[in-house]
Amino acid sequence: MSGLQDKERWYAVQVKSQKEKSALTNLDRQGFVTFCPWQLRTISQSRPVKIVRKPFFxxxxxxxxxxxxxxxxxxNNTFGVRRLVTVHAGQMPKPMPxxxxxxxxxxxxxDMCIQSLGDIALGSTIRVVNGPFSDMLGQLQSVDSNERFTILLSMMSSELKVRLHRSDVIEA
Incomplete structure (x- = not known):
């Protein structure tokens, strides 16, 4: 075998609701190399304020x-896994870049917690990964000292400026 047949690639796996940890454990036990980036989030709905570890995706x-x-x-039959992400339903898995x-x-x-994705230049294309604008693309307009990003989103033939925390976006 040569070329692509010798190459290991990364593939996305959709997991059942809040089952990232059990899916990781079970895939690791089967000998697969896994990766799940995490982020630290502040939960302020209760007292005292808590910092929790949540999946980045x-x-x-x-x-x-x-x-x-x-x-x-x-x-696909692993406990905690919903399915491998495929090109078309029931087809081959789609490799990630x-x-x-x-x-x-x-x-x-x-601890596999995202620390920084490096400097993102003004004007860069940004993907929202959390909240009501999740999966939308926009253009980075500004960044303040509290890591709040102002992003220009295109929605329904108009543009909307939103302010999001650094942990809610990635460079597209």
Whole structure:
């Protein structure tokens, strides 16, 4: 085998609601290389204020395998997993760009918590990853000293400026 048949790639796995930890544990037990970036979030709905560890991509994690060598179909039958993300329903898994996953891994500390995705230049395209604007793309307009980003989103033939915390966005 040569070329693509020898290459391990990263693939996205959709997990059941709030089952990231159990899916990771079970995939690790089966010998798969896994990655799930986390973020620290402040919860202020109760007293005292708590800092909790939440998945950076809620409902998803990443697994690395060789499509031609490894027994990847068993991933879909793993406790905590909903399904591998595929090109079309029931088709082959869709690989993630290696550079995206490598950048995420490099941005994590030893506990796999995202620390920083580096400097994002004004005018860069931003993807919202949390909240009501999740998965929308926009343009970075400004950043304040509290890591609040002002992003220009295009919605329904108009533009909307929103302010979001740094942890709610990634560079697209």
């Amino acid at each position: 809620s409902g998803y994690l990443f697994v690395r395998f060789n499509l031609y060598r490894d027994n990847w179909p068993k991933i 290696d550079e995206v996953i490598e950048r995420l891994i490099a941005s994590c500390d030893a």
